[in-house]
Amino acid sequence: MHTTAQFSIDDLRAQLEGPVIGPDDSDYDTARAVMLRAIDHRPAAIVRPADAGEVSHVVSLARETGVELAVRAGGHSYAGHSTTEGGIVLDLRELTALEIDADRRVVRAAGGLTTGDVTTAAATHGLAVGFGDTPTVGIGGLTLGGGAGYLVRKHGLTIDHMLGAEVVTADGRVVDVDETHEPDLFWAIRGGGGNFGVVTRFDYRLHPVDTVTGGMLAIPATPETLAGLVEAADEAPDELSLIANVLGAAPPMPFLPQEAVGKPVILALLVHSGPVDEGEQAVAPLRALEPVADFVRVMPYGEMFTMQAPEAPPRVATNTFFSDSFDEDDARELLARMRASKALLAAAQIRVLGGAVSRIPDDATAYAHRQRRIIVNVAAIYASPADDDVHRAWADDAAAALRHGDDAAYVNFLGAEGAARVRAAYPGATWDRLADVKRRYDPGNVFRVNQNVPPRR
Ligand SMILES: Cc1cc2nc3c(=O)[nH]c(=O)nc-3n(C[C@H](O)[C@H](O)[C@H](O)COP(=O)(O)OP(=O)(O)OC[C@H]3O[C@@H](n4cnc5c(N)ncnc54)[C@H](O)[C@@H]3O)c2cc1C
Numbered sequence: 001m002h003t004t005a006q007f008s009i010d011d012l013r014a015q016l017e018g019p020v021i022g023p024d025d026s027d028y029d030t031a032r033a034v035m036l037r038a039i040d041h042r043p044a045a046i047v048r049p050a051d052a053g054e055v056s057h058v059v060s061l062a063r064e065t066g067v068e069l070a071v072r073a074g075g076h077s078y079a080g081h082s083t084t085e086g087g088i089v090l091d092l093r094e095l096t097a098l099e100i101d102a103d104r105r106v107v108r109a110a111g112g113l114t115t116g117d118v119t120t121a122a123a124t125h126g127l128a129v130g131f132g133d134t135p136t137v138g139i140g141g142l143t144l145g146g147g148a149g150y151l152v153r154k155h156g157l158t159i160d161h162m163l164g165a166e167v168v169t170a171d172g173r174v175v176d177v178d179e180t181h182e183p184d185l186f187w188a189i190r191g192g193g194g195n196f197g198v199v200t201r202f203d204y205r206l207h208p209v210d211t212v213t214g215g216m217l218a219i220p221a222t223p224e225t226l227a228g229l230v231e232a233a234d235e236a237p238d239e240l241s242l243i244a245n246v247l248g249a250a251p252p253m254p255f256l257p258q259e260a261v262g263k264p265v266i267l268a269l270l271v272h273s274g275p276v277d278e279g280e281q282a283v284a285p286l287r288a289l290e291p292v293a294d295f296v297r298v299m300p301y302g303e304m305f306t307m308q309a310p311e312a313p314p315r316v317a318t319n320t321f322f323s324d325s326f327d328e329d330d331a332r333e334l335l336a337r338m339r340a341s342k343a344l345l346a347a348a349q350i351r352v353l354g355g356a357v358s359r360i361p362d363d364a365t366a367y368a369h370r371q372r373r374i375i376v377n378v379a380a381i382y383a384s385p386a387d388d389d390v391h392r393a394w395a396d397d398a399a400a401a402l403r404h405g406d407d408a409a410y411v412n413f414l415g416a417e418g419a420a421r422v423r424a425a426y427p428g429a430t431w432d433r434l435a436d437v438k439r440r441y442d443p444g445n446v447f448r449v450n451q452n453v454p455p456r457r
Contacts, residue, residue, distance in 0.1 A: 006065040009045050009090075011229045015057060016095050018050035027413055032089070034075040034082045038042035038315040038385070046089040052166060052174045052200040059198060060088050060172040063446045070449040071194050074114050074138020078318055079416040081194075081450050082141075092140060095200055097209060100125060105206040106163065111199050114306045115149075118204075123302030128211035133243050133269060135305040142192045143202055145412035145451075146367040148375070149243070150214070150271035153238040153355025155207050159365050160356065161188035166201035170442040174200070188437040191366030192426075194413055194450040196436070196441050211299045213279025214271040217286055218293035221246055221264035225289045226331035229268060230350055232285040234373060238355035239274035240282045248338030248346035255293040265337055271304060272294065280408070313343075313381040317391040319399035320413035321406065322372035326350060332403055334378075335445070337398040343391055351375040365369050368430040369408055376402060377413050411451050422451045432456070 009022045021031045022045050031046045044067070049055045062069035068087030075082040083089050095112035102125040109118050116135025122128050125362055130151030132142050139158075147158025155161065164178030167185060175197075177186040188196045189267075219225050226246065235240040250256055250265040268286065272279035278300055323330075338346040354373050364367045378398045380391035411425035426434055433457035443455050 006067040006363075007045075007061055012045065012047060012061075016047065016049065016054050018048040018054055020048075021046040021224060023042045030107075031091070032083060032156055034072070034077070034080070035312050036078070036080065036316065037312050039080040039083065041083045041085040043084050043089045044086055046091050048091045049092045050094055050388075052168055055090065055092075055168045055198050055200055056172045056174055057170055058088060059446065060083075062088060063170055063172070063444060064402050067448060069446060071112055071140075071198050071447070073140025074136060074142070076134075076137045077141060079414060079451065081165040081233060084449055087449075089200065092138075092198070092200075097201075100127070100206070102127060106203060107206055108201055108202055108203050109139055113139050115139055115142060119305045122131075122206055123300060126208055127206035128209035129158065129161050129204045129206060131158055133304075139202055140199060141194070142412065143190075144189055144199065146410065147412075148190050148351060148353065148357070148410070150241050150243070150269070151207070151209065151273055153241045154273050155268070156356035156360060157367060158204075158368060160360060161204040161207075162190055162202060163205055164203040165189060165199050166439075167197040167199050169197040170444065171444040178203075185441055188366050188434055188441075190212065191368070191411070192434050192437070192453060194333060195438055195447050195453045209273050211276070212273045212300055212301045212304075213272050213283060214274060214299055214301070214304050215296040216268075217268045217289075217291040217296055218260070219266045219289050219291045220260060221335060223331040223335065225326040225328060226266060226335070226350075227297065227328040228289055229266060230352060230374065232289070233270075233352040234354065235272070236282050236285070237278070239278065239354075240270060242268055242270040242273045242286075243351050244268045244350040246334070246338070246348040246350065248335070248341060251345070255295070257292050260292050264338065269304075271301070272290060273301070283436065292383050314383045314386065315388070315391075316379050316381050317376055317388070317395040318379045318413070318415055319395040319400055320375065320377045320409050321403040322369055322375055322408045322410065323374045323376055323403065323406070324372060326374055326376065328342055333401055334398070337378070337401065339395070341380055341391075342387075343382045343394070344383040345382065346394075347379045349377040349379070363429065364432055366426065366434055368427055369410065375410050375413065378402075387419075414451055419452075422453065425451065426453065
């Protein structure tokens with residue numbers, strides 16, 4: 001009999017059709033693993049509900065017993081919010097129903113799917129939802145925080161595609177939400193993260209996105225090329241979205257010439273979603289920065305999600321901030337910080353926003369940083385827990401030097417950085433409204449393993 005102080009695994013097994021995995025099971029270690037290998041929690045149980053009714057059962061158990069509940073979709077939380085020490089992981093991975101209505105351009109996608117699953121299925125119809133840049137990320141976490149990727153300037157954030165959702169609330173109800181049904185809840189789940197319920201189904205508007213000009217340019221990183229790239233991406237038409245990954249010292253990669261190895265490099269991933277001739281024109285200013293490898297070509301959009309299989313880092317210290325510009329002085333500072341890092345790899349990611357994101361009013365959804373033009377993430381990848389403090393300090397100092405006193409952050413890129421940083425993700429009235437909605441839908445803070453917005457008292 002497997003019994004914790006608060007619940008019995010055997011009872012749960014008898015009550016649910018979906019698998020319930022406990023510490024004595026042979027697949028426990030595989031089931032509890034999350035994307036960040038350094039996060040090594042041991043939950044009392046990992047429960048994989050078969051449907052929204054079973055999600056409701058587990059949510060009610062957590063509410064009634066007080067056991068800590070972590071909701072897991074793709075397991076890619078930087079903050080470790082996909083799991084819990086000693087509590088229940090509500091693992092959505094059995095929820096994989098996917099219905100595409102190509103004529104109406106609508107997809108209904110269950111909360112356990114990945115962005116790669118939905119992108120691949122929609123691509124067979126020449127359609128897409130704008131997600132992020134990595135196929136293994138869950139639609140759950142990515143969408144609930146906002147969602148910015150290769151179509152962000154053309155079609156907006158992932159939440160801007162949302163037509164509605166099925167949500168299991170803290171009181172165990174299963175509700176359909178949209179602009180007219182439970183509109184405050186619908187507002188809050190578009191940017192407010194997992195604070196308000198478990199989303200068991202997302203309904204998205206699909207956009208026609210078939211052949212694109214996309215791929216990667218590898219460009220030696222100097223203050224001039226880095227600032228030049230950001231400026232060119234900012235001035236590009238909305239059809240072009242770009243994510244620049246900057247590596248402080250390029251490891252040997254098959255496509256890099258020998259003389260580029262060990263030196264700073266920008267791996268610029270981009271998509272131009274529009275006519276091919278316009279794509280060529282839009283990419284020309286980026287090609288003028290003299291890439292040493294050029295993999296940009298005309299391709300089906302879905303291929304952007306099959307291009308990379310990023311290896312999970314052993315340990316990573318990150319920091320994130322918004323900026324409205326990134327000039328040569330910023331680029332010089334970033335590259336100097338990377339040179340000074342003692343990490344296995346010091347890296348940064350620069351995402352240029354604007355376009356469709358900024359044409360939606362700040363208060364339309366809980367993602368309120370719509371006028372911010374650039375997201376910068378810095379990351380130190382390293383091996384030993386003994387070096388945690390050194391690399392955390394590096395990431396924090398590098399971000400502090402570049403953010404020019406501005407604390408604003410995109411919630412999906414935050415680590416476990418404390419309440420003030422969560423607050424910085426939700427400026428002014430957005431925070432107050434979220435705290436009100438939280439009080440109405442989750443007064444006991446059942447959903448607290450997340451970038452938490454406590455209920456307004
Ligand atoms: C390699 C990598 C690449 C990334 N690329 C991008 C990118 O291009 N664009 C971008 O915007 N972000 C990106 N992110 C950030 C990503 O959006 C967040 O880490 C996101 O939270 C991950 O979602 P998940 O479902 O995979 O993770 P999980 O850890 O499973 O979930 C993250 C959080 O969301 C909650 N949650 C998840 N699903 C649900 C649900 N259905 N109902 C209620 N709560 C839920 C969880 O409880 C947890 O608090 C990336 C992250 C990584 C690690």
